[in-house]
Amino acid sequence: MTKTYRIAAIPGDGIGKEVLPVGQRVIDLVAQKHNFTVDWTEFDWSCERYHDTGRMMPEDGIEQMKAFDSIYLGAVGFPGVPDHVSLWGLLIPLRRELDQYANVRPVRLLKGINSPLAGRGADDIDMIIVRENVEGEYSEIGGRVYQGTEHEAAIQESILTRRGTDRIMDYAFNVAKTRKRKHVSSATKSNGIIHTMPFWDERFAAAAERHPGIGTAQFHIDIMTANFVLHPDWFDVVVASNLFGDILSDLGPAVAGSIGIAPSANINPEGKYPSMFEPVHGSAPDIAGKGVANPVAAVWTAAMMLEHLGEPGAAAEIERAIETSLERADTKTRDLGGTADTAGSEAAILAALS
Amino acid sequence: MTKTYRIAAIPGDGIGKEVLPVGQRVIDLVAQKHNFTVDWTEFDWSCERYHDTGRMMPEDGIEQMKAFDSIYLGAVGFPGVPDHVSLWGLLIPLRRELDQYANVRPVRLLKGINSPLAGRGADDIDMIIVRENVEGEYSEIGGRVYQGTEHEAAIQESILTRRGTDRIMDYAFNVAKTRKRKHVSSATKSNGIIHTMPFWDERFAAAAERHPGIGTAQFHIDIMTANFVLHPDWFDVVVASNLFGDILSDLGPAVAGSIGIAPSANINPEGKYPSMFEPVHGSAPDIAGKGVANPVAAVWTAAMMLEHLGEPGAAAEIERAIETSLERADTKTRDLGGTADTAGSEAAILAALS
Numbered sequence: 001m002t003k004t005y006r007i008a009a010i011p012g013d014g015i016g017k018e019v020l021p022v023g024q025r026v027i028d029l030v031a032q033k034h035n036f037t038v039d040w041t042e043f044d045w046s047c048e049r050y051h052d053t054g055r056m057m058p059e060d061g062i063e064q065m066k067a068f069d070s071i072y073l074g075a076v077g078f079p080g081v082p083d084h085v086s087l088w089g090l091l092i093p094l095r096r097e098l099d100q101y102a103n104v105r106p107v108r109l110l111k112g113i114n115s116p117l118a119g120r121g122a123d124d125i126d127m128i129i130v131r132e133n134v135e136g137e138y139s140e141i142g143g144r145v146y147q148g149t150e151h152e153a154a155i156q157e158s159i160l161t162r163r164g165t166d167r168i169m170d171y172a173f174n175v176a177k178t179r180k181r182k183h184v185s186s187a188t189k190s191n192g193i194i195h196t197m198p199f200w201d202e203r204f205a206a207a208a209e210r211h212p213g214i215g216t217a218q219f220h221i222d223i224m225t226a227n228f229v230l231h232p233d234w235f236d237v238v239v240a241s242n243l244f245g246d247i248l249s250d251l252g253p254a255v256a257g258s259i260g261i262a263p264s265a266n267i268n269p270e271g272k273y274p275s276m277f278e279p280v281h282g283s284a285p286d287i288a289g290k291g292v293a294n295p296v297a298a299v300w301t302a303a304m305m306l307e308h309l310g311e312p313g314a315a316a317e318i319e320r321a322i323e324t325s326l327e328r329a330d331t332k333t334r335d336l337g338g339t340a341d342t343a344g345s346e347a348a349i350l351a352a353l354s
Numbered sequence: 355m356t357k358t359y360r361i362a363a364i365p366g367d368g369i370g371k372e373v374l375p376v377g378q379r380v381i382d383l384v385a386q387k388h389n390f391t392v393d394w395t396e397f398d399w400s401c402e403r404y405h406d407t408g409r410m411m412p413e414d415g416i417e418q419m420k421a422f423d424s425i426y427l428g429a430v431g432f433p434g435v436p437d438h439v440s441l442w443g444l445l446i447p448l449r450r451e452l453d454q455y456a457n458v459r460p461v462r463l464l465k466g467i468n469s470p471l472a473g474r475g476a477d478d479i480d481m482i483i484v485r486e487n488v489e490g491e492y493s494e495i496g497g498r499v500y501q502g503t504e505h506e507a508a509i510q511e512s513i514l515t516r517r518g519t520d521r522i523m524d525y526a527f528n529v530a531k532t533r534k535r536k537h538v539s540s541a542t543k544s545n546g547i548i549h550t551m552p553f554w555d556e557r558f559a560a561a562a563e564r565h566p567g568i569g570t571a572q573f574h575i576d577i578m579t580a581n582f583v584l585h586p587d588w589f590d591v592v593v594a595s596n597l598f599g600d601i602l603s604d605l606g607p608a609v610a611g612s613i614g615i616a617p618s619a620n621i622n623p624e625g626k627y628p629s630m631f632e633p634v635h636g637s638a639p640d641i642a643g644k645g646v647a648n649p650v651a652a653v654w655t656a657a658m659m660l661e662h663l664g665e666p667g668a669a670a671e672i673e674r675a676i677e678t679s680l681e682r683a684d685t686k687t688r689d690l691g692g693t694a695d696t697a698g699s700e701a702a703i704l705a706a707l708s
């Protein structure tokens with residue numbers, strides 16, 4: 001008997017439409033070997049759709065997604081469409097209404113990739129950033145008083161709940177259990193006045209008690225960013241609030257030289273709703289349509305999705321194929337110092353898989 | 355006629371007590387050459403004082419400071435004294451009640467210092483981070499509901515006012531006018547939901563109109579941290595909110611290899627109150643009392659203070675003396691790969707000055 005996964009594919013805008021199909025073909029190829037199939041359903045949700053219809057996705061878009069085992073997203077954003085439309089019309093509601101509260105971003109220094117740091121090799125950078133994805137600093141509460149006058153003020157409220165904080169801590173500690181080093185570092189800022197962060201620290205300490213056998217450390221966010229540069233080897237799993245996680249999950253890939261190839265997963269750990277998998281990169285309108293986009297982030301994201309769906313063998317094969325494709329200049333794209341276009345990079349990955 | 359500056363010296367705790375006197379001796383030496391004198395008044399405000407008296411500083415401490423031309427602070431903090439005591443009992447009230455709303459942190463890759471980045475030299479990293487220092491994410495407003503129960507939530511309010519935002523923008527643009535590249539980059543996060551940041555962007559745009567001839571750029575904080583690592587040469591003056599500035603001003607020195615030697619100034623630009631000058635490093639209780647602390651941050655901070663007081667020639671001489679002391683291993687301290695102790699580093703700086 002063959003398992004079938006129902007996956008919603010949302011290529012989105014710009015290079016999203018070029019790299020997502022690569023990931024789909026990679027998945028279809030490994031599926032044969034691993035005895036499963038994927039039933040793909042395509043959605044044209046995008047800024048283009050917004051342009052034509054006034055909406056990034058239909059009103060019942062979230063409901064439609066609930067029928068799938070997972071969501072595979074390219075990138076959204078197009079010049080002329082403001083961020084609050086493209087993000088708040090699609091990306092953020094999906095993350096929130098499907099309760100994808102764990103944003104997971106692995107950061108590894110892969111062979112064939114140059115780190116901007118001097119003297120660092122593949123053994124020095126291997127971490128997973130677990131970002132709280134639905135509450136915290138990104139809350140809807142806030143606004144302006146005396147707008148447009150000299151007395152104007154803008155207010156933003158950050159809200160951490162015990163439920164929301166405990167569940168992301170549990171997620172991070174559970175990830176640590178699957179890792180060799182079994183260590184979690186918490187990003188905080190409890191030495192300033194920020195009221196939410198001593199609470200974050202308390203919940204981190206409580207989680208450490210619930211999960212014995214896992215090493216822990218905590219760093220204020222300012223010095224943690226410094227340590228990402230000075231001592232990336234200190235970090236295994238990093239747990240962070242929504243904003244701190246957003247920052248660390250761009251800084252981490254930058255340190256590992258992988259900002260163009262970084263994958264990410266928006267996970268609903270209970271499996272009540274589908275999880276969503278998207279490359280960290282954006283729609284890159286400047287290079288869209290030229291056939292030169294780097295498909296590695298989309299393919300690495302595909303591997304994360306298969307692992308989540310319960311196909312770790314297929315996922316590991318894809319990751320190895322990516323590494324093989326990065327070893328030679330003529331099979332990786334120009335942003336990585338290679339000479340390949342999108343098709344050349346795809347061909348190398350597919351070849352490594354067969 | 356000789357000018358006399360009245361300066362309050364607060365060595366504080368740990369290595370603060372070892373490095374501040376070095377800075378004072380350096381100042382006294384250049385003062386002779388530049389025809390000014392310093393009238394030092396010492397204050398024992400510290401965790402030790404807290405231990406003995408229950409207060410970091412006397413009740414009228416802020417009032418006492420108002421009589422001085424500037425404040426020269428070492429470091430505060432000691433194991434066993436919680437951060438909220440040492441910081442909120444001294445550092446933060448000084449910054450706030452003396453309206454030191456501009457926190458200024460130069461980041462330069464000095465000759466003799468190794469950057470953790472591959473292939474970067476002294477020309478690649480030369481920026482000034484201007485951090486809003488009294489409002490924003492560090493507000494007193496916030497707290498808990500249902501404390502200690504499973505329904506607990508913690509709330510923090512971030513507040514940006516137009517007055518507070520405009521004046522830090524003006525400060526940053528004015529700094530840019532004194533620089534060769536005449537460029538300001540703003541750290542923002544207006545693509546998420548954070549209500550304060552579109553406001554920040556508006557005030558940045560308004561400031562750019564008030565200060566024609568200054569180049570501008572803006573980056574979301576996540577990608578800005580990545581660009582500090584990937585393209586530090588892009589940045590000249592960086593203007594940031596309290597929290598974002600806190601993060602960037604640890605990350606910047608890390609990238610420049612100078613986290614142990616970074617200076618900072620808390621400026622009240624109107625000169626209504628004294629400004630305060632402090633090394634970025636902390637009290638380092640682990641190495642305190644051993645005579646090995648690196649005095650360069652305190653000395654560099656002394657140069658910033660003299661520049662602010664109106665002695666740019668003396669300041670420039672100190673900076674050159676620092677660079678000379680960093681050129682040889684036997685005149686810089688161990689944290690910089692050298693072999694000198696505190697006294698050796700001081701001797702080299704004083705020698706370079708005479």
Ligand SMILES: CC(C)[C@H](C(=O)O)[C@@H](O)C(=O)O
Nearest residue numbers: 191192193222441600603634
């Ligand atoms: C100690 C702490 C409150 C402080 C801050 O966040 O302002 C420090 O990190 C700094 O940058 O001066």
Ligand SMILES: CC(C)[C@H](C(=O)O)[C@@H](O)C(=O)O
Nearest residue numbers: 087246249280545546547576
């Ligand atoms: C686009 C933006 C709203 C988003 C975020 O801050 O969450 C992005 O930076 C990310 O990390 O996915």
